[in-house]
Amino acid sequence: MSIAKTYSPADVEAKWYQRWQEKGFFHAKPNPRKPAYSVVIPPPNVTGVLHMGHMLNNTIQDVLVRRARMQGKEACWVPGTDHASIATEAKVVALLQEKGINKKDLTREEFLTHAWDWKEKYGGIILEQLKKLGASCDWDRTRFTMEPELTDAVLRVFVDLYRKGQIYRGIRMVNWDPKGGTALSDEEVIPKDTMAKMYHLRYEVVISEQLSVVSAQGESDNQQLTTNNYLTVATSRPETIMADVAVAVNPNDPRYQHLIGQRVRIPLLGRDIPVISDEYVSIDFGTGALKVTPAHDLNDYELGLKHNLPVIDILNNDGTLNEKAQLYVGQDRFAARRNIVKDLEEAGLLDKVEEYASVLQTSERTGAVIEPRLSLQWFCKMDHMAKKALEVVENDEIKLHPPKFKNMYRAWMENVRDWCISRQLWWGQRIPAYYLPDGSFVVALNEEEALKLAREQSGNQNLEASDLRQDEDVLDTWFSSWLWPISVFDGFKDPDNADINYFYPTDDLVTAPEILFFWVARMIMAGLEYRKEVPFRNVYLTGIVRDAQGRKMSKSLGNSPDPLDLIAQYGADGVRTGMLFSSPAGNDLLYDVKLVEQGRNFTNKLWNAFRLTQGWEVDAALPFANGKAVEWFGAKLQATLAELDEHFEKFRMSDALMTVYKLVWDDFCSVYLEMVKPAYQAPIDAETLRHTTAYLETLLKLLHPFMPFITEEIWHELAERTDNDYLCVAAWPKPQPVAGATELLARMDKALDIVAGIRNIRNQKGLGPNKPLTLAAKTDDTQLLQDYDGILRKLGALTEINVVDAAPAAAVGFVSGGAEFFVPLEGQIDLGAEKERLSKELEYAQGFRDSVLKKLANEKFVQNAKADLVERERQKLADAEAKITALEQSLSAL
């Protein structure tokens, strides 16, 4: 036999992947004779390299797609990448920096040239890596979110939504990096734990006539806070008092009841501001009185909106104070802080200074302390779209797997805020808004159209393109990826094209829960808005891949294996199955190398099953000797097939894999092959081989979505295949009910239970697996012994099977079903141990009987429970009694 003893994946994987591609199996096009099945890949960042999360996510997609393809659907998996504005721009900036080039010295166009160069060079790496995993994407359809066609889609949508009044400009608090002179996303902000100072400042209460008597009824320490008609306010940022527009207290705070509605005077500055009340203020933090500075704090900003307060912005872009501050103008915020503290102290307005633990937000890029800053941004209204997008999930038009995410989704959609879609970056789709010299603007697909609109709007026919200035900002990357399921089929440019009509809505989406809102929800919105149809039917949410200790995988921890190394070491099939063994939907996957080892071992097991059947010589003269085994495995296979399909329908991928795993390893290898395997170097009969090969082929089909490479390899080794006879496109087996299957399976289980009893005795008595034994059976079911005679002899290594009326002398016994079995073992019997074992079993059986009796004696049970349930209980009772009798006899025979 020339087949290697262990399977070596490296030799076959590249070969088959190339063949599949050459054959065009992954390419899909509209085909009226077939049902469509489509999946769009969550486009990985162009900056990305394959990590464990991608491996899990794409393995799941590939399993779904390959199965669909085998089911005869026109399976289309659209791959592509995402331009990832922020990440990519940061990468390019860093790369330029290494070359000594500063972004600030470049024009927009120059910078973009560098960025495109970078994208061309590195942007496709991850897709190449996916091929190593076996991903059966339709590579002819590879898209990129910033390619011209998709950019066109983005701009069209922007213009359209703007014209529908869904897009507007508004004020928003951003993370401002005063050193870098740019806004940062939340992801670029690093929180640092620090000790900060809390300054207690005195705001003089402005006494008005109406107030005079009511005050000062609080407790002693409360009085302290307002003594001498001062309200003490605690703040960590005293330099911002010039931007104060109110002081807020909690309406339930007894200390300040009398001050609500009154006015206080800002220290040093002398401007009067109102005291307002809001539940937001926490009573125990600081002094319970909060200064409200809408321009420089997000929460204050919202408070300001709620209470209709003005906004005073006292900071310049570089973090220095502007004229609106009136004091310390031109000083840096930190210098101003030092100075104002000194001045407050001298004026006797600084009550005290406390230290407290706080979190300082700093810039990832410059290290500067982030300044929350109001800025003019573009927004997309969410309320209307969110409502519809919630509906389709609520009514299960789109199903989330697992369904627990529905709650999360609902919570978010009900509290959704308008979407800030502008970013102060260059890499991305530039916002198609054009400003006129008078500061007004028009929104248009291109400059030409913009000029036309601008002339109309201004009434000035002399306007020229050069008078218009396009918005400097680009759109949020999600503003292109939310169109992905439509734009990859060119559904915006050509809304009625054959591809989109055929493949949209897509079927399944596989992604991570973290982007359920950012991406999934918005795709649903876009789908409903532009196709009036949901973008997909099922959303499968994967977990996060963690290490064995439950920590996230990260570069800095160094706890993530390199996926390509893993594939090289364990084979793509081994890695794929390893990843799936322990990852129920929505649950995090605790990665352990043991998992891929298990996967690799499984491929090896399959390989050896194949090897075994290949080694058999056929003797055409031999009669069909394995009817029972063949019949049984046929029934088992069909039953499992139904179970497997059910798991797939419910998106239980791990369970589906485990089902096939056990079918192959336990039922096929450990049981079936052992039953039909001829003795060493003995030939096999043709009929058995034919069935066995057919079974193996069916198993290969079931395994193929999980382990595409090894199964394709064996498929071609098993037989000469015609041109397009690839497992990749073989028909997925349909479950076909086997007559009397339940009975067949139950009978074999009984026979196997007897085998287990024999093997157990071998183990206990230290007999080798091949030492010939005889079996004595005391049973009514002699038919079982006849039918399974060959199997019992082979698996039990028995030389004879005798039916007896009483236990033979000097034998070890066991009970199986309602019958007793004995293995005569001269001189090896430990009477005491035997007795103890039987007594134990008897005790258990009696307990069982008693519990059933008790149940049946309960009138309410008999009345209330379903009839068949009661009937089953009666049957149980009968079985138990038979067993007890058998055991009692055995005991007395000892």
Next chain:
RNA sequence: GGGAGAUUAGCUCAGCUGGUUCAGAGCAUCUGCCUUACAAGCAGAGGGUCACUGGUUCGAACCCAGUAUCUCCCA
């Protein structure tokens, strides 16, 4: 602070509509085997008060209430 989910064997998880003594799977562990397909293997075995406390029910891992612990999301 608000919300959601979880808690079952050493680990990761199943357990559908409450009904077999229902407590299960894989891995890990232990014992014995190099039995010519596979030691990346074979055959067996052990292991759990279903987080806790009450309640509903003829019957609860499952339903209800409370408690504890953990995770995630939002602020």
